[in-house]
Amino acid sequence: MNEETQDRRRRDASAHCPPTRAHALPGLTRREILKAGAALQLLALMPAGLAHTFRNVCAAEPGERVLVVVQLTGGNDGLNTVIPFADDRYHRARPVLALRPERVVRLSDHLGLHPALGALLPHWDEGCMAVVQGVGYPDENRSHFRSMEIWHTARTDDSPPSAGWLGLLAAQQAADAGPDASSELPFVRIGGRDLPLALAGAPRQAPALQSLSDLSITLPAGTDRGAAARRLLQEACRSPASREGLAARIAVADSAAFDCAQRLHDLAREEPAGDGPTTPLARALALSSQLIGARLGTRVIYVTQDGYDTHARQERSHELCLRELGEALDDFQGRLRRQGDDGRVTTLVFSEFGRRVEENASGGTDHGAGGPVFVLGRAVKGGVLGIDPDLSGDRDTDVPVGVDFRSVYVSLTDWLGMPSTLAVPGDHARLPLFA
Amino acid sequence: MSASWRTAEEALAPFRPDIDGPWDAGSASHLLRRTCFGGTRQERDQVLRWGPGAAVNELVACPPIEGAYASVLEALSPLLSAGSLELYRSVWLTRMLRDPRPMREQLALFWHGHFATSVAKVRGPHLMAAQVDLLRTLGPGRFGVLLGAVARDPAMIRWLDGNGNRARHPNENFARELLELFCLGVGHYEECDVRDAARAFSGWHEQDGRFRFNAREHDGSDKLVLGRSGPLDGDDVLAACLERPACAEHVGGRLFRHFVHAAPSPELVTLIGEHYLASGYDTLALLRELFASRAFFDAQARRSLVSSPVALAIGAARTLGLRPDTSELGTRLADLGQALYEPPSVKGWDGGLAWLNAATLIGRMNLAARFATSFAALRKPDPAPLRDGVADLGALIDLLFDGELPGGLRDRLASGDMPLTQAIHILLSLPEAQLS
Numbered sequence: 001m002n003e004e005t006q007d008r009r010r011r012d013a014s015a016h017c018p019p020t021r022a023h024a025l026p027g028l029t030r031r032e033i034l035k036a037g038a039a040l041q042l043l044a045l046m047p048a049g050l051a052h053t054f055r056n057v058c059a060a061e062p063g064e065r066v067l068v069v070v071q072l073t074g075g076n077d078g079l080n081t082v083i084p085f086a087d088d089r090y091h092r093a094r095p096v097l098a099l100r101p102e103r104v105v106r107l108s109d110h111l112g113l114h115p116a117l118g119a120l121l122p123h124w125d126e127g128c129m130a131v132v133q134g135v136g137y138p139d140e141n142r143s144h145f146r147s148m149e150i151w152h153t154a155r156t157d158d159s160p161p162s163a164g165w166l167g168l169l170a171a172q173q174a175a176d177a178g179p180d181a182s183s184e185l186p187f188v189r190i191g192g193r194d195l196p197l198a199l200a201g202a203p204r205q206a207p208a209l210q211s212l213s214d215l216s217i218t219l220p221a222g223t224d225r226g227a228a229a230r231r232l233l234q235e236a237c238r239s240p241a242s243r244e245g246l247a248a249r250i251a252v253a254d255s256a257a258f259d260c261a262q263r264l265h266d267l268a269r270e271e272p273a274g275d276g277p278t279t280p281l282a283r284a285l286a287l288s289s290q291l292i293g294a295r296l297g298t299r300v301i302y303v304t305q306d307g308y309d310t311h312a313r314q315e316r317s318h319e320l321c322l323r324e325l326g327e328a329l330d331d332f333q334g335r336l337r338r339q340g341d342d343g344r345v346t347t348l349v350f351s352e353f354g355r356r357v358e359e360n361a362s363g364g365t366d367h368g369a370g371g372p373v374f375v376l377g378r379a380v381k382g383g384v385l386g387i388d389p390d391l392s393g394d395r396d397t398d399v400p401v402g403v404d405f406r407s408v409y410v411s412l413t414d415w416l417g418m419p420s421t422l423a424v425p426g427d428h429a430r431l432p433l434f435a
Numbered sequence: 436m437s438a439s440w441r442t443a444e445e446a447l448a449p450f451r452p453d454i455d456g457p458w459d460a461g462s463a464s465h466l467l468r469r470t471c472f473g474g475t476r477q478e479r480d481q482v483l484r485w486g487p488g489a490a491v492n493e494l495v496a497c498p499p500i501e502g503a504y505a506s507v508l509e510a511l512s513p514l515l516s517a518g519s520l521e522l523y524r525s526v527w528l529t530r531m532l533r534d535p536r537p538m539r540e541q542l543a544l545f546w547h548g549h550f551a552t553s554v555a556k557v558r559g560p561h562l563m564a565a566q567v568d569l570l571r572t573l574g575p576g577r578f579g580v581l582l583g584a585v586a587r588d589p590a591m592i593r594w595l596d597g598n599g600n601r602a603r604h605p606n607e608n609f610a611r612e613l614l615e616l617f618c619l620g621v622g623h624y625e626e627c628d629v630r631d632a633a634r635a636f637s638g639w640h641e642q643d644g645r646f647r648f649n650a651r652e653h654d655g656s657d658k659l660v661l662g663r664s665g666p667l668d669g670d671d672v673l674a675a676c677l678e679r680p681a682c683a684e685h686v687g688g689r690l691f692r693h694f695v696h697a698a699p700s701p702e703l704v705t706l707i708g709e710h711y712l713a714s715g716y717d718t719l720a721l722l723r724e725l726f727a728s729r730a731f732f733d734a735q736a737r738r739s740l741v742s743s744p745v746a747l748a749i750g751a752a753r754t755l756g757l758r759p760d761t762s763e764l765g766t767r768l769a770d771l772g773q774a775l776y777e778p779p780s781v782k783g784w785d786g787g788l789a790w791l792n793a794a795t796l797i798g799r800m801n802l803a804a805r806f807a808t809s810f811a812a813l814r815k816p817d818p819a820p821l822r823d824g825v826a827d828l829g830a831l832i833d834l835l836f837d838g839e840l841p842g843g844l845r846d847r848l849a850s851g852d853m854p855l856t857q858a859i860h861i862l863l864s865l866p867e868a869q870l871s
Contacts, residue, residue, distance in 0.1 A: 162780040207794030220804040220856040242842040250866035257793040
């Protein structure tokens with residue numbers, strides 16, 4: 001990406017900033033504050049009331065906050081995602097794959113994003129994107145399956161994995177909400193039909209949605225008088241009259257299902273017609289934004305993107321993956337902003353492991369250890385956390401792990417206002433991910 | 436009514452028509468739903484004529500496959516050598532739809548949830564299909580024989596890390612689930628039992644899709660599992676499990692909760708365990724006893740189970756005489772939360788109300804719409820419409836709900852001249868239709 005495009009993107013980004021947020025602090029836009037650097041220090045200097053207001057523009061009530069998890073399946077090459085372009089050892093280790101300093105999208109004087117992630121730059125500039133370097137777990141396991149299992153269960157021991165961290169979070173939520181909140185959609189996965197282990201163990205399996213039509217009621221072919229037929233169907237299913245036991249509970253759940261379908265139907269009507277997103281990930285995230293906008297009580301959304309297992313000739317394939325990722329996340333943030341939900345949604349982007357520092361002989365990279373995760377959202381405090389990869393090791397080395405992934409998890413569950421004791425056992429340091 | 440069975444013995448005693456309750460169309464449909472997913476009007480009338488004793492003997496049997504159904508399977512067999520997951524799903528659903536005595540498929544589905552293994556980790560759909568073949572063949576027989584085969588099943592070994600269980604590095608995954616989920620239940624074993632049981636199974640490996648006992652990786656030293664000691668191997672551990680009454684109660688109780696109702700008293704579970712153990716774990720014999728019992732025909736049991744997506748779809752299709760596209764159905768059922776060969780975890784599907792949420796309820800209604808359209812397109816739908824495609828709602832309600840719908844609903848639906856498709860769509864979407 002050339003300088004001009006970058007500049008344009010920066011300008012676009014500031015144009016996106018809704019005026020209400022800028023007005024919260026007289027005389028200063030949020031972007032200016034962040035540009036000036038330490039927002040937190042500024043907060044400390046502010047009168048308590050004003051600081052509170054400032055926080056509130058970025059944050060919704062905890063009960064309304066939503067976590068979107070984007071899983072990059074296959075083991076993303078972190079070093080070619082967040083690039084230590086000023087480090088000679090990076091260039092030496094990757095004679096074929098290293099990106100020259102002038103090509104990277106600079107985040108600082110020594111770190112830059114892969115150019116395919118240029119769409120994320122405005123979010124970085126606005127201070128809505130955190131990069132956590134070197135995330136992983138002790139004694140990295142290089143098996144996709146095992147490593148994903150560890151990320152999904154938040155456990156590194158050998159206990160048989162029957163439940164995932166989000167499944168257990170859902171279980172806790174359900175226990176707190178009581179038995180009759182039965183038809184909300186608190187935890188949802190989008191795209192992919194397989195239940196990720198992360199969501200296993202929930203009292204109600206997280207539904208898999210492929211498109212909005214999964215939540216719309218289709219009348220049988222040849223049914224005329226559509227509206228009347230729909231009404232009759234609803235009446236017959238939801239009326240609790242003289243129903244008891246299980247049937248009565250299902251009637252209540254049906255009632256909520258009809259509401260849910262109706263709200264999404266109304267929302268879809270409001271949606272301006274236009275070019276929809278074209279990639280699977282962007283479509284999944286667009287659907288996520290619709291669910292969030294419909295306020296169905298959704299708290300966690302799980303989305304996956306495949307294609308990161310880049311053992312050979314990865315230059316092009318990795319670039320395509322990252323481009324889809326960056327543009328989908330940018331599109332998603334834009335949608336959330338337009339519908340006024342950006343303050344209550346945070347997105348986590350992770351992969352089961354990073355890849356080796358040295359490229360292999362096939363123009364690819366092999367399974368490694370630590371890697372960067374991204375945390376995105378209006379509530380997020382932008383910047384780099386963790387320690388940049390130390391590339392001083394010998395051949396065949398890994399990006400070292402400096403941050404336990406469970407620290408990321410518990411920081412997110414804290415933000416969601418959900419107790420993490422069941423979902424993420426053990427004592428883990430919190431990261432300053434949120435403003 | 437249930438209160439009248441003061442003791443577990445009384446609840447498990449055979450149901451006597453007209454003394455314990457009426458033997459009517461509702462009872463016949465109840466039996467058909469639980470043993471055969473559901474049945475047509477003709478099948479219901481046949482069951483009614485048989486009477487409860489003969490009907491249970493007839494339906495709770497897994498007779499050799501012959502006749503037209505054998506030809507169906509024969510026609511499918513060339514597809515099965517190296518199929519895709521979608522194909523295996525489609526073929527299994529075809530079996531459920533077409534088997535004239537689908538008890539064996541009901542049982543295979545039950546065991547698939549009990550020994551829940553997922554293609555997600557096993558990676559070979561053919562290995563999963565082979566495992567379910569094993570469940571289908573051995574499922575009706577003695578539980579001990581089934582258990583021995585499952586412990587050697589290549590898909591199970593991959594699923595619970597059997598190849599990682601080596602003499603010097605035991606892996607407890609299989610041993611733990613064996614004790615906790617497959618046989619005994621929490622509270623009936625100690626951690627040390629798990630540890631030593633794992634060592635007993637060391638060397639039970641899988642290679643190229645076959646079981647292989649790897650003697651070099653088997654730990655032949657002394658162990659102590661559930662009170663048995665010596666240089667135990669895997670079969671000794673299985674025997675130790677099977678002789679525990681807790682095992683018969685755990686598995687027998689699970690069969691009861693799956694096929695009869697969800698809340699048996701502890702005394703009833705104990706009694707079921709005694710009978711199961713005394714029969715040498717003869718599963719079909721236990722099922723005959725359960726299906727013929729007063730507890731089964733009790734009001735407490737009727738419409739007391741939330742149908743799984745598979746049971747819902749196959750039940751509706753069998754009741755209405757539909758032949759849905761099983762390939763598409765397999766995917767739909769996965770979206771509804773029941774991906775065959777791919778249960779969510781080793782605990783299987785949670786079942787009950789856990790099947791239902793806004794998305795799956797809407798999905799169930801949309802499946803009902805699909806079935807309604809198919810029914811209207813049948814050449815000879817039964818029940819036949821009254822005229823011009825307007826439904827004989829009374830006959831439909833009788834067939835699907837034994838005539839019982841909550842107050843007013845029957846009248847409200849029957850008041851208009853409702854087209855057949857619309858009527859079927861509504862009836863199959865009702866909360867009552869989600870219950871078996």
